[in-house]
Amino acid sequence: MNSRERVGLALNHEEPDRIPLDLGGSVVTGMHVSTVYRLRQTLRLDEHGTPVKVIEPYQMLGEIKYDLVEALGIDVVPLVGTSTLFGYKNEGWKPWTALEGTSMLVPEGFNTDPEPNGDILMYPEGDKSAPPSGRMPAGGWYFDTIIRQPPIDDQNLNVEDNLEEFTPLSEDELAHFEAAAERLYTATDRAVVADFGGSGFGRLALVPAPFLKYPKGIRDVAEWYMSTVSRRDYVYEVFERQCEIALANLAKVYQAVGDRVAVVFVSGTDFGMQTGSFISPKTYRELFMPFHKQVNGWVHKHTPWKTFIHTCGSVWNLVESFIEAGFDIMNPVQCSAARMDPLTLKETFGDQITFWGGAVDTQRTLPFGTPDEVRREVQDRIQAFGPGGGFVFNTIHNVQPRTPIENLLVMVETLRECGTYPLA
Secondary structure, eight states, rough: OOHHHHHHHHHTOOOOOOOOOOOOSTTTSSSBBBHHHHHHHHHHOSSSTEEEEEETTTEEEEEHHHHHHHHHHEEEEEESSSSTTTSSSSSOOOEESTTTTTTTEEOTOOOOOOOOTTEEEEOOOTTTTSOEEEETTTTTOOOOEEOOOOOOOOOGOOGGGTTTTOOOOOOOHHHHHHHHHHHHHHOOEEEEEOOOOOOOTTTTTTTTTTTOOOOOOOHHHHHHHHHHHHHHHHHHHHHHHHHHHHHHHHHHHHHHHHGGOSSEEEEEEOBBBBBSSOOHHHHHIIIHHHHHHHHHHHHHHHHHEEEEOOOOOOOOHHHHHHHHHOOOOOEEETTTTTHHHTHHHHHHHHTTTTTEEEESSSSTTTHHHHHHHHHHHHHHHHHHHHSSSEEEOOOSSOOOOOOOHHHHHHHHHHHHHHHHHHHO
């Protein structure tokens, strides 16, 4: 059984030969570049000092090259657009070594150096003449978005100001998706996970628009959340227009990539925190579900793709609504959050939605636990989520910097030992 078949069976709630593995299939299931570098060194895939590409500079995610895919037995590969979250393209690679000496390559638009206080500022489109849109604090590992909220005039709010980033896909971008999908499908036997963008209604990484030089509209994250109540009609209208654009783009991109894609990333909007959800089920159903239903409905009517929702935190009270909205997959399954017990999730929803993630905690166990603690947690999660299929093995969000490589290898080894069907 190859990887593509394995993932397909799991997504259809059937038991394949073994539980499929994702590491690097999306921007929320990858690894920090420093960890990728150390892992490649440990596995002797590179000579010492060989740099790793930073393919997603906002979170500083490292490229999972195909030799690492094969070495770890990863079952999925990513299909993404040409631009980064800071608005410049993933091209023109150059060396950069600010993070504890990690050898890495960054895109040409990664046009920044440490400030006098050690902070690193990032600029939209790599243009230093514009105000910076991201900041990596001195000694940090990722970029925080810099809020650049212009004064809000409620009498003259223009929906189009919050739609600048949602535009029809260009012919060049469609050609990129077509060529990349063909390459990934024919040159590998892995399942293709695609992120075409445009359908993340209220996605918090996008609200501040770090890719725009001079963003307009409502661009403060706190202000945006308050606006879901205080400016509900405005937000709803933004979503209506965004949904029209997203559906038109999906029709075009399906013509380009066809059935080569297995999974499409639909929503990365976080609805949960450690202790509960950001919003009530009523608000989700009134404000977000109508548009999720439209996107998921279009995908299911016109394609064989499975739809993927990413939301961190405690979302127990929203899972039923996610299912009703038509999502096939939920990620990252943050079992460390309140009311997110893996056995209860599987028993209650396991025949209706695939759990993609939840395999080990990246807040505590994987970065700070012992190898034995990692092994026990992975074993427990396999027993909880694995029976009957409907489970793709992945950590709870991206693998963090300074994660012990021994713990990572134990995680993969335990999956190999315990993840074969029938489960022991």
